[in-house]
Amino acid sequence: xxxxxxxxxxxxxxxxxxxxxxxxxxxxxxxxxxxxxxxxxxxxxxxxxxxxxxxxxxxxxxxxxxxxxxxxxxxxxxxxxxxxxxxxxxxxxx
Amino acid sequence: xxxxxxxxxxxxxxxxxxxxxxxxxxxxxxxxxxxxxxxxxxxxxxxxxxxxxxxxxxxxxxxxxxxxxxxxxxxxxxxxxxxxxxxxxxxxxxxxxxxxxxxxxxxxxxxxxxxxxxxxxxxxxxxxxxxxxxxxxxxxxxxxxxxxxxxxxxxxxxxxxxxxxxxxxxxxxxxxxxxxxxxxxxxxxxxxxxxxxxxxxxxxxxxxxxxxxxxxxxxxxxxxxxxxxxxxxxxxxxxxxxxxxxxxxxxxxxxxxxxxxxxxxxxxxxxxxxxxxxxxxxxxxxxxxxxxxxxxxxxxxxxxxxxxxxxxxxxxxxxxxxxxxxxxxxxxxxxxxxxxxxxxxxxxxxxxxxxxxxxxxxxxxxxxxxxxxxxxxxxxxxxxxxxxxxxxxxxxxxxxxxx
Numbered sequence: 442x443x444x445x446x447x448x449x450x451x452x453x454x455x456x457x458x459x460x461x462x463x464x465x466x467x468x469x470x471x472x473x474x475x476x477x478x479x480x481x482x483x484x485x486x487x488x489x490x491x492x493x494x495x496x497x498x499x500x501x502x503x504x505x506x507x508x509x510x511x512x513x514x515x516x517x518x519x520x521x522x523x524x525x526x527x528x529x530x531x532x533x534x535x
Numbered sequence: 536x537x538x539x540x541x542x543x544x545x546x547x548x549x550x551x552x553x554x555x556x557x558x559x560x561x562x563x564x565x566x567x568x569x570x571x572x573x574x575x576x577x578x579x580x581x582x583x584x585x586x587x588x589x590x591x592x593x594x595x596x597x598x599x600x601x602x603x604x605x606x607x608x609x610x611x612x613x614x615x616x617x618x619x620x621x622x623x624x625x626x627x628x629x630x631x632x633x634x635x636x637x638x639x640x641x642x643x644x645x646x647x648x649x650x651x652x653x654x655x656x657x658x659x660x661x662x663x664x665x666x667x668x669x670x671x672x673x674x675x676x677x678x679x680x681x682x683x684x685x686x687x688x689x690x691x692x693x694x695x696x697x698x699x700x701x702x703x704x705x706x707x708x709x710x711x712x713x714x715x716x717x718x719x720x721x722x723x724x725x726x727x728x729x730x731x732x733x734x735x736x737x738x739x740x741x742x743x744x745x746x747x748x749x750x751x752x753x754x755x756x757x758x759x760x761x762x763x764x765x766x767x768x769x770x771x772x773x774x775x776x777x778x779x780x781x782x783x784x785x786x787x788x789x790x791x792x793x794x795x796x797x798x799x800x801x802x803x804x805x806x807x808x809x810x811x812x813x814x815x816x817x818x819x820x821x822x823x824x825x826x827x828x829x830x831x832x833x834x835x836x837x838x839x840x841x842x843x844x845x846x847x848x849x850x851x852x853x854x855x856x857x858x859x860x861x862x863x864x865x866x867x868x869x870x871x872x873x874x875x876x877x878x879x880x881x882x883x884x885x886x887x888x889x890x891x892x893x894x895x896x897x898x899x900x901x902x903x904x905x906x907x908x909x910x911x912x913x914x915x916x917x918x919x920x921x922x923x924x925x926x927x928x929x930x931x932x933x934x935x936x937x938x
Contacts, residue, residue, distance in 0.1 A: 484562045490576055511574035511584075514565050 467497040474525045477504055480518050485511075493521055501531040546588045546612015547572075553581050554603030563597045588612060644673045645704035652710050655693055660710065663690050669699065669706050678706070724927060725774035728761035730754045731924040734783035744777030754783065754922075763928045774928060781923040784896065789885030792911045793877040799869045800832060800861035810840070813852035830860040870910070874902045877912035885916045893920035 446464075453463040461468040461481060468480040479495060479502065486501065487494040488511065493504045509523035552560060557576070564571055572585040586594055588610060598605045621627055647669055649660050664670070667686050669678055680699060687697050687710075695713025699706060728744065730736075736754050739746060744761040748754060763777040807828050810821040840853040878900045889895070896919055902912040 485558050485565070488558055488561065488574070488576055488582075489579075511561075511571070513570065513572050514561060514574065515570045516565060516568060 465498050467499055467502065469502070469528070471525070471528075474506070475522060476512070477521045477525060477528075478518065479521070482517065482519055485514065485519070490523075495519060499530065499532060503529040503531065505529070542587060542612075544613045546610060546615040547585050548588045548591050548610045549583060549585050549608040550591070550594060551581065551583045551606040551608055552598055552603050553606070554598070554601065555580060556601050556603070557582050560598060560601050560603055563601065564594060567593060567597065569593055583608065588615060641704055642675055643671075643704065644669065644675055644678070644701070644706045645671055647671065647706045647708065649708045649710065652712060654712055655691065655710075660691065660708075663687065664708060666690075669708070675701055720776070720778075722776045724776060725763045725930065726776055726925045726927045727759045727763045728777045728779045728781065728923045729926045730756055730758045730760055730781065730783070731922040732756050732785055734785040734920075734922050736760070736781060736783045737919070738780075738782040740780040740782075742778035742780075744775055744779065754781075759926075760923065774930060777925070779923055780921050782919060783922045785893075785918050785920055785922065787885045787888050787916045787918060789881040789883065789887075789914050789916075790912065791877045791880035791884060792905070792909050793873050793880065794909055795869055795873045796908070798872040798876065799864060799866070800834075801864050802834070803860045803862050805830065805860040807858045809856045809858070811854040811856060813854055815850045818854065828858045830858060832861040832863075833858045834861055835859075873910040874912070877910045878902060878914060881912040881914040882916070885914050889916065889918055890920055893918040 449464050452458065453460055456463075460466070465481065467482055470478040470480075472478075479497075481497065482502075483496040483498065485493070486496050488509075490509050491505065491507060493509055493511070495502050495504075504521055504525055505527045506523050506525040509521060509525070512520040512522045514520075554560070557580075561571060561574065561582075569586060569590045574582060574584040576582050591607070595605050620630075647661065647664060649657055649664065652660055664687065667683055667690070669683060678699070678701065683699055684697050687708075688694055693712055693715070694710050696711040698709045700709070701707075728741075733756050734754060736748060736750055736752050739748060739750055739760055741761045744763050745765050747759045747762045754760065760781050761777040761779040763775050765773045765775055767773075807830070812819040812821055836857045836859070838855045838857065840855050841851075881900070882898065896917045898917075899915045900912060901914075902910060905911050
């Protein structure tokens with residue numbers, strides 16, 4: 442754990458701020474296997490109807506399934522719909 | 536929510552992007568603050584998505600930089616439709632003219648409605664109202680409310696109150712009739728009270744003058760009931776204005792004849808409907824099969840389908856012809872109904888002559904069959920009414936000097 446991370450965790454613990462905001466981590470909300478709402482991401486790395494890979498601060502997040510569609514993509518939010526079968530977190534740090 | 540409304544007003548465009556670096560394109564668009572919606576990858580090299588119409592140019596620029604092809608599939612939204620609409624100039628100007636004409640037509644009076652009058656005929660009032668400038672085709676703004684009412688009340692003295700209300704394209708005039716002052720009786724004119732019609736005198740109430748007939752006598756029309764010539768030994772002959780009431784039994788008769796055939800049939804409930812188009816009184820049948828209706832006996836009624844107000848303006852009408860099947864009834868029943876109907880008609884005819892203050896005492900009816908197969912009825916109505924009528928006494932010089 443580097444210094445900045447240490448301070449961030451300290452602030453989070455003292456102030457009760459949302460963890461994902463303070464630590465700049467992706468926030469994933471799933472509605473069954475129908476929809477995924479991913480906030481705080483960096484870039485879209487790959488998009489096919491079977492697989493979507495998104496780059497985040499944590500590493501690469503991959504959704505696999507079928508008939509995948511990106512319902513909306515804006516600067517810090519991506520909503521994916523379709524039949525989602527799996528989520529994979531390819532952590533590259535920590 | 537305001538954003539949603541703005542987005543709807545601006546509209547959306549559905550685009551197709553073809554090329555290799557599609558992920559790169561999406562990332563570029565995302566970082567340039569363009570929101571992409573409903574992204575769907577159809578083929579490896581092709582993606583379709585929806586974007587706000589204002590961002591289309593930005594999207595095109597990014598695609599150009601990345602060497603991608605862009606195609607607009609569909610556009611929608613209020614602003615887009617407005618643009619399309621304005622492209623067709625003649626249509627837009629036609630629409631504008633239509634709205635203008637509609638607005639202009641609503642600034643005229645289309646119909647005048649008068650209500651509240653009982654004794655004054657509506658036609659009479661309509662004529663006056665028209666002369667005062669309220670008629671179909673007049674600009675609504677031209678009508679001066681207060682002046683119109685004042686002039687209407689001045690012109691028609693029998694009215695005690697009037698109001699004009701303009702609702703939409705209708706001018707509604709409400710009036711109230713006032714009761715005029717009672718007639719002034721000129722007591723200086725000597726007159727008799729005579730019988731207005733034949734009758735059987737029940738009660739004679741002389742208020743002024745001398746009683747000429749006793750109660751319980753039959754009187755003839757024109758017979759003097761209360762005399763205006765009063766003679767006494769002290770003052771000699773005096774001429775007075777006789778006053779009085781004469782309550783008498785009077786008789787009114789009415790006769791009517793109906794055809795029994797009119798009541799010999801009744802409806803079975805079966806009916807057939809045909810339509811006819813009417814152009815300038817020329818009826819054009821609107822049915823293809825010209826076959827017989829299929830009823831042995833039937834009645835025909837014609838109804839107007841279009842409202843009369845519409846057919847007043849255009850010479851086209853639509854008639855609905857209804858054929859109702861008829862079946863013969865029992866003859867005695869028909870006879871009974873015919874008798875009732877003819878008596879009713881005869882009574883109505885008799886009633887026409889009865890004054891409003893007359894009280895119907897009894898009704899006698901007699902019905903007979905005529906050789907032509909008609910039912911003939913005669914109704915006699917006995918009425919209690921005041922038959923007193925004033926009649927001026929013509930005084931000759933001889934009378935004046937009491938010779």
